[in-house]
Amino acid sequence: MERVLQAVPDQAASDAIKSDFIARVRKQRFSDKCRQIALNVLGVIIFLVLWELSPYLVPGLDDLLFPPPSDVVVIVRDMILSGELLKHTYVSVLRAIAGFIAGSVLGVLLGVLMGRLESLNHLLDPVLQAFRSIPAIAFVPLAIIWFGLGEASKVFLIAFGAFFPVWINTMVGVKSIPVIYARSAASLGARPDQIMFRVVLPAATPFIIAGLRLATAVALVVLVAAELVGASSGLGYLISYSHLVFRVDIMFVGLITLGVLGFLTDRLFLLVMSRLFPWYGIESGR
Amino acid sequence: MSSAIHVEGVSKLYSTSDGGAAWALQGASLSLRRGEFLCAIGPSGCGKTTLLNVMAGFFEPTQGSVRVDDTPVTGPGPDRGVVFQEYALFPWLTARKNVEFGLSVQGVSSEERKRLSLEYLDLVGLARAADRYPHELSGGMRQRVAVARALVNKPDFLLMDEPFAAVDSLTRASLQHELVRMWKELGIGIFMITHNIEEAVYLAERVVIMTPHPGRIQEVVAVDLPYPRNRASNEFGLTYARVSEAFHGNVEQQVA
Numbered sequence: 218m219e220r221v222l223q224a225v226p227d228q229a230a231s232d233a234i235k236s237d238f239i240a241r242v243r244k245q246r247f248s249d250k251c252r253q254i255a256l257n258v259l260g261v262i263i264f265l266v267l268w269e270l271s272p273y274l275v276p277g278l279d280d281l282l283f284p285p286p287s288d289v290v291v292i293v294r295d296m297i298l299s300g301e302l303l304k305h306t307y308v309s310v311l312r313a314i315a316g317f318i319a320g321s322v323l324g325v326l327l328g329v330l331m332g333r334l335e336s337l338n339h340l341l342d343p344v345l346q347a348f349r350s351i352p353a354i355a356f357v358p359l360a361i362i363w364f365g366l367g368e369a370s371k372v373f374l375i376a377f378g379a380f381f382p383v384w385i386n387t388m389v390g391v392k393s394i395p396v397i398y399a400r401s402a403a404s405l406g407a408r409p410d411q412i413m414f415r416v417v418l419p420a421a422t423p424f425i426i427a428g429l430r431l432a433t434a435v436a437l438v439v440l441v442a443a444e445l446v447g448a449s450s451g452l453g454y455l456i457s458y459s460h461l462v463f464r465v466d467i468m469f470v471g472l473i474t475l476g477v478l479g480f481l482t483d484r485l486f487l488l489v490m491s492r493l494f495p496w497y498g499i500e501s502g503r
Numbered sequence: 504m505s506s507a508i509h510v511e512g513v514s515k516l517y518s519t520s521d522g523g524a525a526w527a528l529q530g531a532s533l534s535l536r537r538g539e540f541l542c543a544i545g546p547s548g549c550g551k552t553t554l555l556n557v558m559a560g561f562f563e564p565t566q567g568s569v570r571v572d573d574t575p576v577t578g579p580g581p582d583r584g585v586v587f588q589e590y591a592l593f594p595w596l597t598a599r600k601n602v603e604f605g606l607s608v609q610g611v612s613s614e615e616r617k618r619l620s621l622e623y624l625d626l627v628g629l630a631r632a633a634d635r636y637p638h639e640l641s642g643g644m645r646q647r648v649a650v651a652r653a654l655v656n657k658p659d660f661l662l663m664d665e666p667f668a669a670v671d672s673l674t675r676a677s678l679q680h681e682l683v684r685m686w687k688e689l690g691i692g693i694f695m696i697t698h699n700i701e702e703a704v705y706l707a708e709r710v711v712i713m714t715p716h717p718g719r720i721q722e723v724v725a726v727d728l729p730y731p732r733n734r735a736s737n738e739f740g741l742t743y744a745r746v747s748e749a750f751h752g753n754v755e756q757q758v759a
C-alpha cells in the first residue's frame with residue numbers, strides 16, 4: 218500500500234497567522250458595530266430634522282396641531298423639572314408591573330396544570346377560551362363599576378389581558394415537550410411532582426418566555442386604555458387630560474414616553490431572560 | 504443488587520388511527536443477565552423499541568410479564584438506566600447538571616453529586632466539557648453525557664435505544680470501543696437496540712434478531728468472539744455473515 222505523508226505545519230508560523238487573523242476579525246467587528254450605531258443615530262436625526270422642518274415642507278401645517286421637536290423638548294424639560302412626567306410614568310409602570318405579575322403567575326400555573334392534567338383541561342378550557350375571545354379593553358367600563366377609579370380596576374384589567382397569552386403559550390409548551398424528557402427523568406428516579414417542576418416547567422420555558430413577551434405588550438395596551446377612561450394619574454391620563462385642555466404638545470410627550478417605555482421594556486425583558494436562561498438562544502429581533 | 508431482567512411471553516397491542524389494533528410485539532421471551540451484553544436488531548416495526556420500553560417500565564405489556572429477579576416491573580427506575588437515540592439530555596442543564604439530575608432527585612448531597620458527576624464524566628472522557636450546555640456539544644459528546652447520566656445512578660442494567668444512530672461512523676466506532684471498556688469495568692448488563700449488523704456483532708455476546716408484522720423475536724445468535732473484537736479478522740467476517748444471513752433469510756421469507 219502506498220502512503221503519502223504530508224509535512225506537519227510550522228507551529229510558530231501558524232500561530233502568528235492565527236493571531237493576526239483574530240485581530241483583523243475583531244477590528245472588522247468593531248467597525249461594523251460602530252457603523253451600525255452611527256446609522257441608528259443618523260436615522261433618528263433624519264426623523265427629527267424632517268419633523269422639525271415639516272411646517273416648512275407641508276403648507277398649512279399648524280404648530281399647535283403638530284408641534285415640532287424643539288417645542289416638545291421644552292415641554293419635556295419643564296415636565297421633568299416639575300416632576301410631573303416622572304410621577305405619571307411611575308404610577309403607570311407600577312400598575313403595569315403589578316397587573317403583569319398577577320396575570321402571568323396565574324397564566325403559568327394554570328398553563329402547566331392544564332397541560333399536564335387532561336381532566337382539568339377539559340373542565341376549564343371552554344370557559345377560558347370564551348373569555349379569551351373578549352378583548353380586555355371591552356372590560357374597562359365593567360372594571361370601573363366593580364373596582365372604581367382606583368388602582369384595583371387597572372391592575373385587574375392588565376392582569377386579565379396579560380393572563381391569556383401566558384396561559385395559552387405555557388399550555389402549548391407543556392403539551393409539546395418530547396415524551397423522552399419525562400421518560401428520562403422517571404428512569405433516573407424522579408417522582409411525578411419532581412418531573413412537573415424540574416423537567417416540564419423548564420422544558421416549557423421557551424414557550425413561557427414567548428407568552429410573557431406578548432403579555433408585556435398587551436399590558437401596555439390595556440394600561441393606556443384603562444387610564445384614558447377613568448384615572449387621575451398615569452400616562453394614559455396625561456394624554457386624555459391634554460386632549461381636554463387642547464395641548465397637543467403635552468399629548469406628544471405622553472406618546473413619546475409610552476414609545477420609549479415599550480421599547481425599553483422589551484429590551485430589558487430580553488436582557489433579563491438571556492441572563493436567567495443562558496441555554497435558550499433568544500433572538501433579540503435585531 | 505439485581506441479577507437479571509426476565510421478559511416472559513410479552514405481547515403489546517397498539518390502537519391504530521383507524522380505530523383498530525395492531526400487535527407491536529408478540530410472545531417475546533428474553534433474559535438479560537448482569538454482566539451480559541445483548542443487541543437487538545431488526546427492521547422498523549419489529550417491536551424492538553417496544554421490547555426496550557417494557558423492560559424500562561415505560562408501559563405495561565398487554566400480555567406476559569417483565570420481572571427484575573422476582574419483582575414485577577411496575578414502572579421505570581434508577582436500577583435500569585436508559586439511553587435514548589438523541590435529544591434526551593435536558594437542554595436547560597449543563598453536562599454536569601444533567602449527570603447530577605438522578606442523584607439530585609434522590610436527595611444526594613451537593614458535594615457528593617459534584618464528585619460523582621465529575622467521576623462519571625471522566626469515565627466517558629468528557630470532564631473538560633462539564634460546564635457546557637447540550638447545544639454546545641457535538642452529537643457524540645451528547646451521547647457520552649447521556650451514558651454518564653445513566654451510569655452515575657449505578658444501575659444494574661443499561662437499556663440503549665439506537666444510541667449511536669445519529670453519530671458519524673468514525674465517532675461511532677470509538678464510542679463502541681469505549682462502551683465495551685465501560686461494560687467490562689462496571690459489570691452491568693446492557694441491552695442495546697441497533698439497526699447496524701456490524702455494530703451488533705462488534706458489541707454483543709448474543710444478538711437478538713427480530714422480525715416485523717407482527718413484531719417478534721425470531722432467533723438469538725451467540726457471538727463467541729473475545730473482546731476487544733477485531734473488525735478485520737476472519738472470525739468477525741464469518742459471524743457477520745451468519746447474522747446477516749439469519750436476518751436476510753428472514754426478509755426473503757417475508758417477500759416470498
